[in-house]
Amino acid sequence: xxxxxxxxxxxxHKRVYDAIAIGAVAIYVGVFVGGGLLLLRGDRAVSAPILxxxxxxxxxxxxxxxxxxxxxxxxISPLFAPLLYNRRHLGVLxxxxxxxHATLAIGFYGAFGERNPIAAVxxxxxxxxxxxxxxxGALLILFVMAATSHDFWLKNLSPRVWKAIHLAxxxxxxxxxxxxxWGALQSEAxxxxxxxLLAGAATVCGLHLFAGWRETLRDLRGVRPIDGWIDAGPAxxxxxxxxxxxxxxxxxxxxxxxxxxxxxxxxxxxxxQGGPLGEGRVIDxxxxxxxxxxxxxPCSGGSPPPFTERVPTHRVRIENGRAKIEAAEGGEP
Amino acid sequence: xxxxxxxxxxxxxLPLPWGHSRFLRVFIPCTLWAMAxxxxxxxxxxxxxxxxLWETGDAREWRGVLRERPYPLLEADDGAAIxxxxxxxxxxxxxxxxxxxxxxxxxxxLLEREGRRIVEIDEGDSAIEVxxxxxxxxxxxxxxxxxxxxxxxxxxxxxxYLGAMRPGDGMGHRACAALCVGxxxxxxxxxxxxxxxxxxxxxxxxxGEPVNAWAAAWVGEPVEVTGEAIDLGGVSALRVTPSGVRxxxxxx
Numbered sequence: 403x404x405x406x407x408x409x410x411x412x413x414x415h416k417r418v419y420d421a422i423a424i425g426a427v428a429i430y431v432g433v434f435v436g437g438g439l440l441l442l443r444g445d446r447a448v449s450a451p452i453l454x455x456x457x458x459x460x461x462x463x464x465x466x467x468x469x470x471x472x473x474x475x476x477x478i479s480p481l482f483a484p485l486l487y488n489r490r491h492l493g494v495l496x497x498x499x500x501x502x503h504a505t506l507a508i509g510f511y512g513a514f515g516e517r518n519p520i521a522a523v524x525x526x527x528x529x530x531x532x533x534x535x536x537x538x539g540a541l542l543i544l545f546v547m548a549a550t551s552h553d554f555w556l557k558n559l560s561p562r563v564w565k566a567i568h569l570a571x572x573x574x575x576x577x578x579x580x581x582x583x584w585g586a587l588q589s590e591a592x593x594x595x596x597x598x599l600l601a602g603a604a605t606v607c608g609l610h611l612f613a614g615w616r617e618t619l620r621d622l623r624g625v626r627p628i629d630g631w632i633d634a635g636p637a638x639x640x641x642x643x644x645x646x647x648x649x650x651x652x653x654x655x656x657x658x659x660x661x662x663x664x665x666x667x668x669x670x671x672x673x674x675q676g677g678p679l680g681e682g683r684v685i686d687x688x689x690x691x692x693x694x695x696x697x698x699x700p701c702s703g704g705s706p707p708p709f710t711e712r713v714p715t716h717r718v719r720i721e722n723g724r725a726k727i728e729a730a731e732g733g734e735p
Numbered sequence: 736x737x738x739x740x741x742x743x744x745x746x747x748x749l750p751l752p753w754g755h756s757r758f759l760r761v762f763i764p765c766t767l768w769a770m771a772x773x774x775x776x777x778x779x780x781x782x783x784x785x786x787x788l789w790e791t792g793d794a795r796e797w798r799g800v801l802r803e804r805p806y807p808l809l810e811a812d813d814g815a816a817i818x819x820x821x822x823x824x825x826x827x828x829x830x831x832x833x834x835x836x837x838x839x840x841x842x843x844x845l846l847e848r849e850g851r852r853i854v855e856i857d858e859g860d861s862a863i864e865v866x867x868x869x870x871x872x873x874x875x876x877x878x879x880x881x882x883x884x885x886x887x888x889x890x891x892x893x894x895x896y897l898g899a900m901r902p903g904d905g906m907g908h909r910a911c912a913a914l915c916v917g918x919x920x921x922x923x924x925x926x927x928x929x930x931x932x933x934x935x936x937x938x939x940x941x942x943g944e945p946v947n948a949w950a951a952a953w954v955g956e957p958v959e960v961t962g963e964a965i966d967l968g969g970v971s972a973l974r975v976t977p978s979g980v981r982x983x984x985x986x987x
Contacts, residue, residue, distance in 0.1 A: 415747045422763060426770055433774040446783040449901045460777050464770060481758045483745040511911035514823035516918045526913035526951075534910055588956065589905025592780035598773075683744045695746045 419488040423495050430464065431457045451510045458503035463578060463602070465496040470575060470606045474613035476693075480681070483692055490551045493571075497541075497548040504541050507534075533584035540577035543570045553674075561676060579603060624651035627729040634658050634718075634725040637665060645689055647680030648727060655680065656716055656727055659689050659700045666701035667716040667727045674711065784902035788847040794857045796842050798866065802875065803828070803835040805939040805972065806921035809854065816969035818853040818921055819843075820894050824911070826919020826947070827856055830863060836875060838866040846898035851923075851935045853897045876968035878943065885961040886973070887983065888926035890938060890953045892916045896925065909955025922950035924960055924973055936964070937972040949977050957983040 434457035435450075442448055448456075472489050475482040512519030524538045547568055549555075556564045582599055625632050625648065634648045634656075645659040647670055655670035657680035668689070670680045677693030684690070688697035688706055698705055703715040714731035745755050799811035807819040807827040819827040819841065841863050843856040856862050892915030895903030902908060904925070916922045922938040940946045943965070962975035 413748050415751070422767075426767055429767055430770045430774045433771045434778050437775060437778050442778070442781075445786050446781075447901055448781065448784060452900065452902070452907075456777075456781070457774070460774070464773060468766075480743070480745065481755060484747075484751065484755055484759060487745070487747040507910075511908065512914065515914040516825065517914060522914045523910040526910040533906065585906050589782075589902075589907055590780070591782050594776060594780035598777070685744075685746065685749070690744070690746055692744055692746070695748055 415484065416488050416491065419484070420491050420495075423492050427461055427465070427495065427499060430461045434460070451506055455503055455506040455510065458499055458506065462496055462500035462503055463582070465492065465499060466571075466575060466578060467602045467606060469493050469496055470571065471609050474609040477613040477617070478609075480692065486693060493544075494548045494551055497544040500541050500544055504537065507537075531580075531584040533581050533588075536577045536584065537581035540574040540581060543574035543577070547571060547574075556675070561673065565676065575606070620649055621653045624649040624653065626651040630729050631719075631726040632656070632729055634667075634727050637720045637723055637725040640665065640725070643684040645680045645682060645684070647678060650729065657682075657689065658718070658725060658727065659684065661687070661689075661700035664701065665718045665720070665725055667718045668698065668700075668703045669713040669715075669731070671713065672696050673713055679713070782902070784904075786849060787898035787901060787903075788845065789898040790845045794842045794844055794862075796840050797854060798840050799838070801831055801834045801837055801839045801841075801863075803831055805943050805945050805967075806937060807831045808970065809839070809841060810969065814969070815852060816967075817845075818851075818893055820853060820855055820920055822855060822858060824892075824894075824915040824918045824920065826921070828919050828945075830856060834863070834865065840864045840866055846894065848897040849933050851893075851897055851933075853893055855894070855899075878968075878972075879966040881964035881966060883961065884964045884973070885959060886924060886926045886934075886936065887957065887959045888924050888934075889955065889957055890916075890950055890960075890980075891923050891925050892954060893921040893923040893937075895920075896923065904955070906955050912954035913951045916947050916954055917951040919945075919947055921945075922947065922954065924958075935971065937967075937970060939965075939972050939974050941974050941976050943972070943974060946975070953980050953982070959983055 431454075435453050438448055438453040439450065469489060469492050472482060472485045476486040508519045508523045512523040515522055524535050525532070526534065547570065550559065550564065550567055559567070579599065582595070587595055587599070625634070627650065632648060632650055634646075640646045640658055640660045642660050642663065645657050648656045648658050648667075650656065655678070656667050657670045658665060658667050659680075661684050668679065670678055672679050672691040672693065674691065674694055674696040677691040677696070679689055679691055679698065682690045682692045684700060685697070687699075689700045690697050696705070696711060698711070698713055701715070703713045705711040716731060717728040719726050743752050743754055745752055751759075797809055797811050797817060799809045799817070802808045802810065807830070809817045809819055811817050819831065821827050821830060841854060841856060843854040843862065846853045846855065889904055891904050892912040895908065895911060895915060897903070900908065900911065904912075924936040924938050926934045926936070928934070938946060938950050938960070959981045960973060960975055961979040962973040965972040965974055
């Protein structure tokens with residue numbers, strides 16, 4: 403985290419992450435275009451710009467699937483947390499690959515004619531489903547997401563607005579599916595593309611539903627406050643330097659953390675991107691979010707100076723060996 | 736070796752925990768291999784664009800009688816009927832204006848598919864020259880009606896389908912085809928018999944006039960066309976009104 407804004411707060415993990423992501427794109431496009439130029443000859447030969455257009459378009463779709471799967475995978479297993487850490491860069495890369503696909507489509511299909519190339523491709527004056535416009539709409543959403551992906555916008559738009567904007571990726575995904583279903587699938591004879599599209603959609607939807615179902619079950623097991631206090635279980639269940647998530651019956655979640663022998667409680671929602679603080683641990687005397695490493699004083703709820711992020715705290719008391727958390731926010735911890 | 740539980744938390748700016756490292760050393764190569772295989776599978780599953788030719792290099796010449804309507808066409812001396820278009824996505828209507836029935840020499844590049852030919856005319860005034868040795872108009876062959884027919888196929892822009900793009904048909908190419916046909920490239924209904932052999936039919940209006948304006952709305956998808964089949968002398972045409980075109984679902 404930072405008190406100022408830099409284009410990218412680089413560290414080793416981000417460099418490795420980006421190098422692997424760019425390498426994956428290079429491998430995919432290289433196999434597609436290189437293989438196409440070398441192996442597809444005679445009647446099977448495809449124009450090189452169309453080959454590149456298809457390589458980039460399908461690559462962007464594969465990347466979008468990966469981006470959409472990372473969230474639920476990280477909820478299901480913390481082993482996927484490193485993929486979540488720099489997901490925004492993967493999202494920006496997805497946009498750039500999709501932009502190259504669109505640029506080639508507009509430059510090859512829309513150019514050399516009497517009309518504006520973008521209008522010629524996006525609005526070819528037909529009454530049938532405008533699959534090109536679906537793709538263009540998805541690209542615009544990805545652009546807005548990429549342009550607002552920086553923490554500057556997260557801070558200035560507020561996490562709530564920022565998250566709402568970035569949930570539009572669901573709309574982008576739906577538009578991409580429509581783009582393919584009313585586009586390529588209409589003229590490609592092989593069932594491979596239909597099977598892959600359905601398998602991809604089933605994977606994305608299945609993972610989100612499974613992760614959501616687990617969260618819902620957790621919410622249903624939420625503890626109901628008695629006289630304004632929540633029974634968080636045995637006090638010694640939370641070991642030194644560790645935290646636990648306590649779910650209240652209304653769905654609210656509280657992070658219960660032990661630091662230097664003392665139990666403290668704060669909102670489970672990280673001020674950065676809503677990460678689950680109770681799934682983090684104490685590092686350098688601060689409860690550290692497992693998503694992006696934002697830190698908070700375990701009992702104050704405030705980030706260490708010079709940072710200014712803060713999450714609400716709750717009072718905690720020990721009663722007959724059980725930790726009790728005050729349901730109301732803001733009390734002395 | 737089992738790590739203490741508290742060391743398993745991944746934090747982006749701290750060293751990668753051993754358990755995560757072990758997992759990623761397997762997961763990332765598997766993902767990269769999966770992407771490469773996926774690319775190969777998608778590539779190999781693409782349909783074949785078919786046999787087309789687009790001559791490149793130096794332009795060459797054809798001689799014959801030029802016809803302006805319904806679409807610019809050369810009745811070549813070797814008996815072939817060759818459609819004529821401009822560079823890019825434009826028809827040759829303006830270039831050949833006033834030359835109907837004249838003998839000409841035309842310089843350009845040939846595109847050909849399964850017996851149907853089209854020439855992309857070179858730039859410059861010298862690309863079309865009236866043959867001075869044979870001045871005078873040549874009478875247009877009388878169009879011969881073959882009766883009303885209903886055909887199923889796809890309306891293509893003749894230039895891309897005959898070789899300018901591979902593939903130059905289908906939904907993916909629809910915007911380009913609409914631009915081409917809207918720009919004056921002849922719209923051509925392509926049908927195939929049960930053995931896959933193609934038939935090419937220029938799409939014209941009920942009076943034999945060009946119909947680029949409305950035909951552009953029907954390109955790139957399966958259609959059923961009902962109209963009067965006409966033999967223009969080496970070229971088949973369909974005289975159609977917009978109400979004679981019906982959109983079909985994919986695969987029909």
